[in-house]
Amino acid sequence: MSVVAAIDQGTTSTRCLLFDHAGAMVSVAQHEHRQHFPMPGWVEHDAAEIWRNTARVVPEALRSAGLTTSDVAAIGIANQRETTVVWERRTGRPVAPAITWQDTRTSDIVEQMHRHGLDDLFRDVCGLAPGGYFAGPRLRWLLDRVPGLQARAATGEVLFGTMESWLVWNLTGGPHGGVHVSDVTNASRTMLMDIRSLQWDQRLLDALDIPLAMLPEIRPNAQVYGNCSTVAPGVAIGGAFGDQQAALFGQVCFAAGDAKCTYGTGAFLLMNTGSQVSQSTHGLLPTVAYALEGEAPVYATEGSIAMTGSLVQWFRDGLEMIGSAPEIETLALRVTDNGGCYIVPAFSGLYAPRWQSDARGVIVGLTSYVTKGHLARAVLEATGWQTREVVDAINADSGVALHRLKVDGGMTANHLLMQFVADVLDVPVERPLVSESVSLGAAYAAGLAVGYWSDLQGLRGNWHRAAVWEPAMSQAHRRREQENWNRAVERTYQWVRH
Amino acid sequence: MPGSIQSIERAAAVLHLLGASSGPMSIGEIAVALGLAKPTTHGIVKTLRRVGFVTQDRTSGRYALGRELDQLGSGGIDPHELRSRAMNWTDRLAARTGLTVHVGVLDAATVRLVHHVFRPDGTAQRLRTGERQPLHATALGKVLLAFAPGAGPLTALALDGYTTRTHADLGSMTDEIDAVRRQGHSVDVGEHEPDVAGVAAPVRRLGGLTVGAVGVLGRRDQVLSTSGTPRRGVLEHTVAAARAVSVHLEEAR
Numbered sequence: 249m250s251v252v253a254a255i256d257q258g259t260t261s262t263r264c265l266l267f268d269h270a271g272a273m274v275s276v277a278q279h280e281h282r283q284h285f286p287m288p289g290w291v292e293h294d295a296a297e298i299w300r301n302t303a304r305v306v307p308e309a310l311r312s313a314g315l316t317t318s319d320v321a322a323i324g325i326a327n328q329r330e331t332t333v334v335w336e337r338r339t340g341r342p343v344a345p346a347i348t349w350q351d352t353r354t355s356d357i358v359e360q361m362h363r364h365g366l367d368d369l370f371r372d373v374c375g376l377a378p379g380g381y382f383a384g385p386r387l388r389w390l391l392d393r394v395p396g397l398q399a400r401a402a403t404g405e406v407l408f409g410t411m412e413s414w415l416v417w418n419l420t421g422g423p424h425g426g427v428h429v430s431d432v433t434n435a436s437r438t439m440l441m442d443i444r445s446l447q448w449d450q451r452l453l454d455a456l457d458i459p460l461a462m463l464p465e466i467r468p469n470a471q472v473y474g475n476c477s478t479v480a481p482g483v484a485i486g487g488a489f490g491d492q493q494a495a496l497f498g499q500v501c502f503a504a505g506d507a508k509c510t511y512g513t514g515a516f517l518l519m520n521t522g523s524q525v526s527q528s529t530h531g532l533l534p535t536v537a538y539a540l541e542g543e544a545p546v547y548a549t550e551g552s553i554a555m556t557g558s559l560v561q562w563f564r565d566g567l568e569m570i571g572s573a574p575e576i577e578t579l580a581l582r583v584t585d586n587g588g589c590y591i592v593p594a595f596s597g598l599y600a601p602r603w604q605s606d607a608r609g610v611i612v613g614l615t616s617y618v619t620k621g622h623l624a625r626a627v628l629e630a631t632g633w634q635t636r637e638v639v640d641a642i643n644a645d646s647g648v649a650l651h652r653l654k655v656d657g658g659m660t661a662n663h664l665l666m667q668f669v670a671d672v673l674d675v676p677v678e679r680p681l682v683s684e685s686v687s688l689g690a691a692y693a694a695g696l697a698v699g700y701w702s703d704l705q706g707l708r709g710n711w712h713r714a715a716v717w718e719p720a721m722s723q724a725h726r727r728r729e730q731e732n733w734n735r736a737v738e739r740t741y742q743w744v745r746h
Numbered sequence: 747m748p749g750s751i752q753s754i755e756r757a758a759a760v761l762h763l764l765g766a767s768s769g770p771m772s773i774g775e776i777a778v779a780l781g782l783a784k785p786t787t788h789g790i791v792k793t794l795r796r797v798g799f800v801t802q803d804r805t806s807g808r809y810a811l812g813r814e815l816d817q818l819g820s821g822g823i824d825p826h827e828l829r830s831r832a833m834n835w836t837d838r839l840a841a842r843t844g845l846t847v848h849v850g851v852l853d854a855a856t857v858r859l860v861h862h863v864f865r866p867d868g869t870a871q872r873l874r875t876g877e878r879q880p881l882h883a884t885a886l887g888k889v890l891l892a893f894a895p896g897a898g899p900l901t902a903l904a905l906d907g908y909t910t911r912t913h914a915d916l917g918s919m920t921d922e923i924d925a926v927r928r929q930g931h932s933v934d935v936g937e938h939e940p941d942v943a944g945v946a947a948p949v950r951r952l953g954g955l956t957v958g959a960v961g962v963l964g965r966r967d968q969v970l971s972t973s974g975t976p977r978r979g980v981l982e983h984t985v986a987a988a989r990a991v992s993v994h995l996e997e998a999r
Contacts, residue, residue, distance in 0.1 A: 272841035273834055571813050574830040661830040663875050681837050681866050712866035714837060715873050 249274075252695040253309065253320050253480070254687035255302060257327040257411045258491065259348065259513055262298055264305035265687040266313055266320075269700070271710035273682060274315075277308035284345060289352040289596075292345035295333045298411070299418050303479050310480075322486035323419070323476065324694030326494035326686045327411035329437045332386035334397070334408050334462070340422040343406055344394050347386040352596065354385035361385075366455050373452055374436070375443040375525055375534040383410055384439035388456045404461035410434045412488035413464045419485060420474040427474040427485075430464040432545060433493035436536040441466065443525055443534065446545060468539040469497070470693040487693030489538070491686045492516040496548060497538055498689030499654045499680060500711045502704050507642070507650055509635060510685065511659035513561075514599075515553040517638045519646075522546060530641035531601030540696070549645065551600040551638030555593040556631040557659055562595075563627050569620050577664045580624035587622030588613040590736035591630050598740065601641035608743035612736045631659070632668040633733040639673055652676045656685035663717070671721035672730070681712040756782065757790050761799060761811065770808035796996075797952055822895075822957040823995065825851050828949070829861040832991045836863050836960060839987035843980055845962040845969065846871075847987075849949075850886035852894045853878065855903065857887045857959075865964065879938065882919055883912050885946035886959040888932035892923050893948045893956035909940045931985055935974055936966055943969035945976045947988035951995055960988040 251266040251274055262281065266274040279301040284292040306323075310316060330349040335342045347353065361367070361378040371377050378385070387408055391398045400406045409417065412434055417426035435441040435448075440458065442449040448463055467473060470487045489497060492510060496518045499508040504522030509515055518537070526534045526549040537548035555562075560573045570576050592598075594607035611626070635653075643649045652675050660666055660679045670677040682688050695701040759780055764771060771779075777787040791809055794800040798814030829849060836847045840863040849861035856878040864871045881887035881897070882905055891897045900919055907914035913922045926932045934944040946961030962969065962984050971977050976984075 270841060273838050276834065572824065572827050574826040575824045577826040578824050658830070661833050662826070663829075663873070681841055681863070683833060683837065712841075712864075712868070713871075714840065714863045714866070716864075716871075717873065 249313075249315060249319055250321050250700070251313070251315065251319055252486075252691040252700055253306060253323045253483075254691040254694070255306065255323060255325045255415065256491070256684075256687045256690065257298060257302065257325065257415060258686075259328045259350070262301040262305055263687070264302075264309035265684055265691070266309050266315070267688060267691040267695075271682060271688060271692075271707070273684060275309050275313035276684075277305040277312060279305055287353075291348045291350040293331065293348055295335065295342040295346045295411075295414055298346075299415065302415055302418075306479050317480045317483060320480055320483045321700040322472075322484045322694035322698040323480060324486055324690035324692070325412045325415055325488040326491045326690035327415070327434065327488070329410065329434060329490040329492065330381060330383045330386070331411055332383045332390065332408070333411065333414045334387070334390050334394070334401075334406050335414065337405055337407050338423055340418065340426075343397060344390055346411075347389065349381065351386070352380055354380040354389050357385045357388050361455070364455075369451060369455065370439060373442050373449050374439050376439050378439065382437055382439040384452070384456055384458070387438075387458060391458070398457075398459075401462040402459040404459075406462055407464070408458075408462045409464050410438070410490075412490075416473055416485055416488065419476045419479055421477040424477070428464045429467045429473050429488075431467055431469050431488040431490075432536045432539045433469060433490040434488065435466045437490060443536065443547075446536070446539060468541045469493075470538075470696040471541050472697050484694075484698050486695065486697030487690065489690050489693055492518055492550065493535070493537055493548065494687070494689030494693075495656055495685040496520065496689065497692055498682070498685035498687070499656060500704070500708045501537075501654070502546075502708070505646075505648065506654075508654040508656060508685065509638075511556055511631070511655060511657040511665075513556070513558045515556040515631065515635065515657075515659075517551045517553075517635065517642070518548045519642055519650075520546060521549050526645060528641070528645050530644045531603050532638075532641050532645060533600070538693075549642060551641055553631070553634040553638065554597070554599045555595055556634070559591070559593045559627055559630060560659075562593075563624070569623065574661060576624050576627060577662050579621055580628055580664055581621075583619065583621035583625060585622075586625040586629055587618045588615060589618045589622045589626045590733060591623070591626040592736050592740045593630050594740040594743075598737070600638055602637070602737070604741055606742050606744040607740040610736065610739050612739055613732075628662065628665045629668060629733075631665060632672045633730070635669050636672045636730070650675060652678060654678050654680065656680060656683050658683070663715075666715075666717045667720070670717040670719045672726060674719045674721075674726065676719065677717045678713055679715040681714040683714075753790060756780070756786070757794055760787075760790055760794060761815075764800065764809060764811050767810075770803050770806060770810040772808050776809070822951055822955050825858070825860040825958075828958050828991075828995075831994050832861055832949070832960065835987045835990040835994065836861060838990075839960070839962065839983055840864070840866055842983045843962050843964075845964040845980070848874075848886060848961050848963060849958055850879070850884075850890065850946075850961070851958045852881075852890045852897055855881060855898065857881055857884055857890060860958070880906065880908070883908050883934070883938040884961075885932045885934040885944035885963075886961045888922065888926050888934070889946045889948050889959040889961070890956070892926040892932070893950075894958075895955065908938050909936055911935055911940070912937045931981065933970075933976055935970060941966055945969060945981055945984045947985045949988050949995070950992045957995075960984065960991060
């Protein structure tokens with residue numbers, strides 16, 4: 249049996265999923281890695297631990313399917329975006345813990361960039377106004393704080409990468425001939441790449457004083473970067489993708505206007521904008537959707553919601569209301585509505601489309617009527633309303649209304665939530681037969697590169713509807729609830745004092 | 747007469763001890779209190795933790811009674827957790843068979859559908875999660891009657907006839923459930939709706955406890971061969987999916 253392996257290097261775990269020709273999952277193996285919180289607002293990963301887990305999950309997934317390396321046509325990688333690693337070329341040792349996408353330590357660097365009037369330059373070239381969310385400022389932070397790093401970076405003695413670079417380099421031999429590459433989607437989240445030419449831009453590098461010598465070569469998403477020399481020796485690495493773009497690709501959103509929302513720790517709604525780099529006036533970010541070898545890049549507009557699954561985790565671990573995340577649906581079904589209670593999870597500010605960094609979370613509408621069942625509803629409804637805000641922004645930017653939404657990710661197992669999303673969007677919500685769209689997208693890229701799949705049209709035929717939730721909320725009820733949600737959100741603004 | 751099993755007696759003692767304790771206890775404290783060796787205590791506590799009767803505090807590493815003890819009557823797993831853990835494997839089952847997939851649990855003498863995966867054929871279908879179906883006339887229901895705790899005696903069921911193939915009398919139903927127990931799976935040859943057939947297998951937790959059932963459903967000719975037995979592959983894929991869900995329930999704990 250011939251399969252394609254996807255490595256999904258995520259925020260909490262590293263997994264390997266095997267897919268067959270029909271795009272169906274054959275097996276999966278997973279190892280979680282530790283989260284390090286050395287200071288408030290800091291979130292670090294040990295890149296060496298992640299590499300060790302990667303080396304374990306691939307053979308484990310093969311073993312559980314009764315397959316061997318010779319059955320693997322190609323390996324593709326999808327990864328947590330913007331998480332920043334710097335390592336020694338000679339030894340392969342990371343010089344510092346990886347700074348993750350959730351880490352907020354670079355706010356001073358970003359503030360300085362604003363003060364130096366760099367916003368326009370960055371927005372014009374890479375499409376992004378300086379923000380602590382991206383990898384570039386994290387790299388600057390490491391170059392400032394790790395003694396001697398700037399000089400070693402200039403000679404190319406140390407290398408920078410996001411997780412896909414780190415894994416490809418290690419898989420292809422590490423210190424012994426490892427290939428140092430990044431893909432266009434991950435590179436588009438560094439703030440260092442020209443979003444049109446898809447190359448590192450010297451003006452942006454100069455602005456952040458980042459030596460070109462330490463940067464990986466930027467490659468298309470579907471291309472053989474090299475062959476594994478370890479873990480799955482001889483197997484081609486056929487592609488890499490930032491996780492959210494991977495999910496867009498896995499959901500076969502190949503035409504302008506196609507959109508998907510992935511519900512995980514956070515939620516990320518991306519819409520294909522074709523050859524257009526979108527210029528949002530409603531708080532969305534332009535990004536590269538994918539680039540195939542020899543073809544013009546395809547762009548997307550992105551709306552990110554900081555807390556969705558992580559709010560449920562907080563409900564489980566912080567409030568101890570439930571024993572496992574799926575139990576929130578059981579609890580919420582004990583009641584028929586939110587009892588007048590609203591939770592706005594602005595734990596570290598609000599992301600798209602409001603972008604309020606000084607906002608903090610609130611629970612409003614508490615009365616003695618409210619039970620934990622109502623709180624469970626309010627937790628789930630927060631994800632629904634935040635999705636609505638991003639969809640409204642996308643509709644306002646494009647002037648066309650989204651007429652259905654493809655969803656994926658672990659939270660699509662929550663049918664109450666998916667029904668609520670359909671209700672507040674007033675459009676049908678669809679789940680594909682493979683909810684693991686992130687991994688599937690990475691597999692598709694790698695499979696295309698080696699001819700396992702022939703073209704995008706063939707991949708479209710692999711998409712099947714596994715469930716659809718039809719809107720069932722009255723217009724009047726939706727309007728009233730949306731007003732309440734908006735009033736709740738207003739109460740989160742400017743909570744942080746400076 | 748078979749002798750009593752010492753490790754079960756000791757496990758019961760650990761539960762009594764933790765139940766009476768004013769706070770979480772360490773392995774050392776439990777061992778001293780019961781006069782057991784530390785490695786023995788560790789093995790017992792670890793097993794109790796695996797089945798959910800004991801929980802370990804994340805920060806202190808100490809042990810207390812687990813939530814499962816409060817839920818002994820609830821059938822072994824939260825239905826939405828079952829759906830969440832089953833999703834990848836039921837998707838795979840739908841992809842491999844081209845059939846509708848249901849996951850059901852026992853709920854007040856009916857099957858409650860906790861998950862539904864559409865037939866991957868592009869046709870319009872309606873999500874049926876939450877619906878109830880009769881136990882005696884569906885593949886899912888017959889698996890639950892045969893294996894699930896709390897299914898009650900067959901004599902308590904109203905054996906309504908839905909089609910000419912429904913087992914609508916006690917004798918025929920008793921034979922059918924015996925057959926399901928022998929085979930380890932069930933087949934609905936058109937007993938609920940005349941043209942719809944199904945195959946189902948149990949989802950089991952540690953120790954063999956059945957907590958739900960996974961089944962496929964489709965037109966009679968898609969599910970059954972001309973001899974009336976499940977088509978090649980349909981039964982194997984269904985049993986494999988139920989096993990995969992069972993394994994995954996324990997892996998993630």
